[in-house]
Amino acid sequence: MEHEDDFAFIRDQLRRQRALRGQSQEEFGKRTNYSASTVSAVETGTRAIDMPYATRADEILETGGLFVRLLKAAQRDSEPTWxxxxxxxxxxxxxxxxxxxxxxxxxxxxxxxxxxxxxxxxxxxxxxxxxxxxxxxxxxxxxxxxxxxxxxxxxxxxxxxxxxxxxxxxxxxxxxxxxxxxxxxxxxxxxxxxxxxxxxxxxxxxxxxxxxxxxxxxxxxxxxxxxxxxxxxxxxxxxxxxxxxxxxxxxxxxxxxxxxxxxxx
CATH class of the missing domain: 3.30.870 (Endonuclease; Chain A)
Known part of the structure; x- marks a missing residue:
C-alpha cells in the first residue's frame, strides 16, 4: 500500500541520517534516550515511529524538523481516503x-x-x-x-x-x-x-x-x-x-x- 511506502521511506531516511553522522544504533539511542533495541525496532518497522521519536531524531540529527514533517504527512495518508x-x-x-x-x-x-x-x-x-x-x-x-x-x-x-x-x-x-x-x-x-x-x-x-x-x-x-x-x-x-x-x-x-x-x- 502507498502509505506503507511512506513509513518505509522514513525508516530508510532515519537509518541513512544516523549513518551519515557516524552513530551506531546504541550511540543514537543514548543521545535520544531510547534503547538500542528500540532504535533497531523502529528502523526495521517492528515498532511504529511516533511523534516523540521523530522529534528527538530531528534534534539529535539536526535535520530541521524533517522527520516530524514526514511523519505528519505519512500519518495523514494512512487515514482512509474518505x-x-x-x-x-x-x-x-x-x-x-x-x-x-x-x-x-x-x-x-x-x-x-x-x-x-x-x-x-x-x-x-x-x-x-x-x-x-x-x-x-x-x-x-x-x-x-x-x-x-x-x-x-x-x-x-x-x-x-x-x-x-x-x-x-x-x-x-x-x-x-x-x-x-x-x-x-x-x-x-x-x-x-x-x-x-x-x-x-x-x-x-x-x-x-x-x-x-x-x-x-x-x-x-x-x-x-x-x-x-x-x-x-x-x-x-x-x-x-x-x-x-x-x-x-x-x-x-x-x-x-x-x-x-x-x-x-
Missing amino acids: FRPWLDAERAAMQLRYYHPTLIPGLLQTENYARAVLRFDATRPEEEVEKLVASRLQRQEILTRDQPPLVIVVLDESALRRRDAIMAEQLAHLLRMAERPYIQLHIIPDDAGLHVGLSGPLALARSADGGWVGDLENQLAGLVVDDEESIATLLARWESVRGVALPQNLSLALLKKVESQHAPQ
Missing part, C-alpha cells in the same frame, strides 16, 4: 461540534482508549493500529495550539459507564480537558429517553469564513458532507441533541460522579 477531507476541516476549524451516543470522540480520547477502539476491527494488523493511534493523538495537537478552536462535545451517559479497565483513565482525562475554557462538555443523562442522536454520531466543523463541514461515520466507513441541505439537517439534529443534554455544570457533576465510581475502591 476521512481526509474531515481532517482538513477539523484542522482549519474555528469551532468543532461532536456528538456520539456510545464512544468518546477521537479528539478527546486517551492513547489507551484510542487503541482499544481501533482494535474493534479484528482484521487490522497491530502495526496499523499503532500508526492510527499515533495519527489520532497527532490530531489532538489542535487543542494545544496558540489559538485552539471552540470545541463543544455532547455525549450520552452510557458512553461513560463502560466498565473497561481503561475507563478510569479516560474519564479523568475528560475532566481535565473540560477545565479548558475552549472545551465545553455536555452529557445526555440516561433518563432523557429516546432522542434523535441515537440514530448515530455526527461531527461539525465551522471554518473562519462561516462555512460548515459535516462528518458521519458508520460500521463500514463514513461520509463527509458540505452541501447546504445536508448541513442544515445536521445542524438541526445537533440542536436537538444539545437541547436534551444537561448544562455544563451539571454535566461535569455527573461526570465526576461516574469517574468516582470507576476509581479503585
Whole structure:
C-alpha cells in the first residue's frame, strides 16, 4: 500500500541520517534516550515511529524538523481516503461540534482508549493500529495550539459507564480537558429517553469564513458532507441533541460522579 511506502521511506531516511553522522544504533539511542533495541525496532518497522521519536531524531540529527514533517504527512495518508477531507476541516476549524451516543470522540480520547477502539476491527494488523493511534493523538495537537478552536462535545451517559479497565483513565482525562475554557462538555443523562442522536454520531466543523463541514461515520466507513441541505439537517439534529443534554455544570457533576465510581475502591 502507498502509505506503507511512506513509513518505509522514513525508516530508510532515519537509518541513512544516523549513518551519515557516524552513530551506531546504541550511540543514537543514548543521545535520544531510547534503547538500542528500540532504535533497531523502529528502523526495521517492528515498532511504529511516533511523534516523540521523530522529534528527538530531528534534534539529535539536526535535520530541521524533517522527520516530524514526514511523519505528519505519512500519518495523514494512512487515514482512509474518505476521512481526509474531515481532517482538513477539523484542522482549519474555528469551532468543532461532536456528538456520539456510545464512544468518546477521537479528539478527546486517551492513547489507551484510542487503541482499544481501533482494535474493534479484528482484521487490522497491530502495526496499523499503532500508526492510527499515533495519527489520532497527532490530531489532538489542535487543542494545544496558540489559538485552539471552540470545541463543544455532547455525549450520552452510557458512553461513560463502560466498565473497561481503561475507563478510569479516560474519564479523568475528560475532566481535565473540560477545565479548558475552549472545551465545553455536555452529557445526555440516561433518563432523557429516546432522542434523535441515537440514530448515530455526527461531527461539525465551522471554518473562519462561516462555512460548515459535516462528518458521519458508520460500521463500514463514513461520509463527509458540505452541501447546504445536508448541513442544515445536521445542524438541526445537533440542536436537538444539545437541547436534551444537561448544562455544563451539571454535566461535569455527573461526570465526576461516574469517574468516582470507576476509581479503585
